Amino acid sequence: MIDYIKGQIVSLSPAELILENQGIGYSILISLQTYEALQGKSESIVYIHHYLREEEELYFGFSGKDERELFRLLISVSGIGVNSARMMLSTLTSDEIRNAILAEDVHKIKSVKGIGQKGAQRVILELKDKIVKGAGSESGVIFQQESNALVDEATTALVMLGFSKANISKVMPAILKENPTAKVEDIIKAALKRL
DSSP states (O other): OEEHHHHHHHHOSSEEEEEEEETTEEEEEEEEHHHHHHHTOEEEEEEEEEEEEEEEEEEEEEEEEEHHHHHHHHTTTTOOOOHHHHHHHSSOOHHHHHHHHHHOOHHHHHTTTTTOOHHHHHHHHHHHHHTTTTTSSSSGGGGGGGGGGHHHHHHHHHHHHHHHHHHHHHHHHHHHOOOOOOHHHHHHHHHHHHH
16 A cells, blocks of 8 residues: 655646656646645655545545545545545645534535535534544644643633533634634633634
């Protein structure tokens, strides 16, 4: 199984990359996120998802492991194929997708071409718990900011007000993303609006 390919970028378009390694040119399908990350580079490491079906063999490439993990999580949802997952990663950033799932924002997910109401609801239903646990990111990227004292203090205060830790942990990533330098009282006020 191929984990990544490192090589010269021969050709780069918003949907496809030709990467040469040891005299072999690999045709790799990419998202707009990866395209933007690779622009201006002459060589790169591209993380691969090898897609193999009866008469079809494709390589999907990602500029980081984080995006590849989210792609694999998305295609695990019934009804979401490789092309729909790539479209999602081209329309929204990885963080926007994770935050939309955590916030149960059906409209945001539905804004992706080819994803309808039922598909968006299925993505949220099947992935929300996995995202909360840190799946779909390289190493629980969403929650690395959360281990600071301010968030712990805000969480304790919210628990004392009667909210569950599970619900609190679901709203924290969005709050911290909007205001990474928030004080305890700001975090609590923002959380109260969302809980």
